[in-house]
Amino acid sequence: MKRFGKLEYYWLGLIAITLFNTFLGENFESTAVVTILVALTVMYKGLVVIDHFMELKGANRFLRIMMRTYFFIFPSLIILSTLF
Amino acid sequence: MSSIESSNTLAIFPRRWSEKEAGRVPGNIPIWVGILSELTEFGIFFTAYFIAKFNYPEVFASGPLSLNTTIGVCNTIILLTSSYFMAKAMSNVRRDNLKKCERFLWLTFVCACMYLCLKTYEFNWNDVQGYSTKTNEFFTVYYYMTFNHFLHVGWAGCAILWVIFRLRSGAYSSKEHSGLEALAVYWHMIDLMWILIFPLLYVLR
Numbered sequence: 001m002k003r004f005g006k007l008e009y010y011w012l013g014l015i016a017i018t019l020f021n022t023f024l025g026e027n028f029e030s031t032a033v034v035t036i037l038v039a040l041t042v043m044y045k046g047l048v049v050i051d052h053f054m055e056l057k058g059a060n061r062f063l064r065i066m067m068r069t070y071f072f073i074f075p076s077l078i079i080l081s082t083l084f
Numbered sequence: 085m086s087s088i089e090s091s092n093t094l095a096i097f098p099r100r101w102s103e104k105e106a107g108r109v110p111g112n113i114p115i116w117v118g119i120l121s122e123l124t125e126f127g128i129f130f131t132a133y134f135i136a137k138f139n140y141p142e143v144f145a146s147g148p149l150s151l152n153t154t155i156g157v158c159n160t161i162i163l164l165t166s167s168y169f170m171a172k173a174m175s176n177v178r179r180d181n182l183k184k185c186e187r188f189l190w191l192t193f194v195c196a197c198m199y200l201c202l203k204t205y206e207f208n209w210n211d212v213q214g215y216s217t218k219t220n221e222f223f224t225v226y227y228y229m230t231f232n233h234f235l236h237v238g239w240a241g242c243a244i245l246w247v248i249f250r251l252r253s254g255a256y257s258s259k260e261h262s263g264l265e266a267l268a269v270y271w272h273m274i275d276l277m278w279i280l281i282f283p284l285l286y287v288l289r
Contacts, residue, residue, distance in 0.1 A: 010168075021282075052171070053170070062101060066120070
């Protein structure tokens with residue numbers, strides 16, 4: 001029997017988050033709450049891909065820090081954009 | 085420093101940056117130079133997006149409503165799936181399961197082709213609706229970002245074919261597969277950029 005591993009759960013989770021984000025975007029006005037929710041889920045998606053698909057968890061720590069910083073900066077800018 | 089050591093390293097970086105102290109570099113150093121350059125390039129695009137959105141809020145509020153969200157969602161799912169296939173290809177090459185590795189690389193390539201076809205259809209759909217790079221500031225940013233990303237998927241797709249050819253000619257094994265790993269991290273970087281592009285252009289208003 002085929003094993004349903006961690007990678008498969010992450011993959012399904014990422015697809016579920018994408019559909020959830022689209023649902024939010026399509027059905028609700030773009031309020032600050034929706035924008036923050038989308039930004040946080042984008043951050044989470046990025047971190048999952050960096051650590052588990054790109055396999056930087058346990059690899060070179062400087063590369064991991066750089067990649068993770070990128071996915072803190074731009075989702076934070078999305079949140080920041082709600083203030084203006 | 086011994087002669088062997090000096091011939092293998094550039095010796096221009098601090099010792100704490102070395103693989104021995106900071107951890108293994110997946111793929112190779114040149115691909116990471118490429119990846120960091122691409123991240124800078126896309127970083128400029130994202131910054132341009134935020135500046136344009138700040139200056140033209142109405143245009144950016146109505147812009148996503150003009151796009152074909154279904155195609156955007158399909159492309160996101162296709163790229164996430166391609167990343168999953170690529171990760172599976174990597175896990176199989178580590179177990180010397182080269183046949184399975186090749187199968188997953190082909191699946192990744194199919195995903196790349198599906199993405200390119202859907203994106204071409206989307207560009208054509210926009211054209212039929214009367215949208216172009218000159219429609220407004222939102223569409224200028226949209227085409228700037230998505231066409232650039234389209235090109236990245238295109239040439240990385242060609243790289244997948246090259247890696248499949250190398251795999252079939254016996255260049256990779258569980259012990260040596262840095263070329264395949266370099267492609268894998270580059271492919272994931274392309275997926276990561278789409279993870280950011282999708283909500284900015286299709287979801288947030």
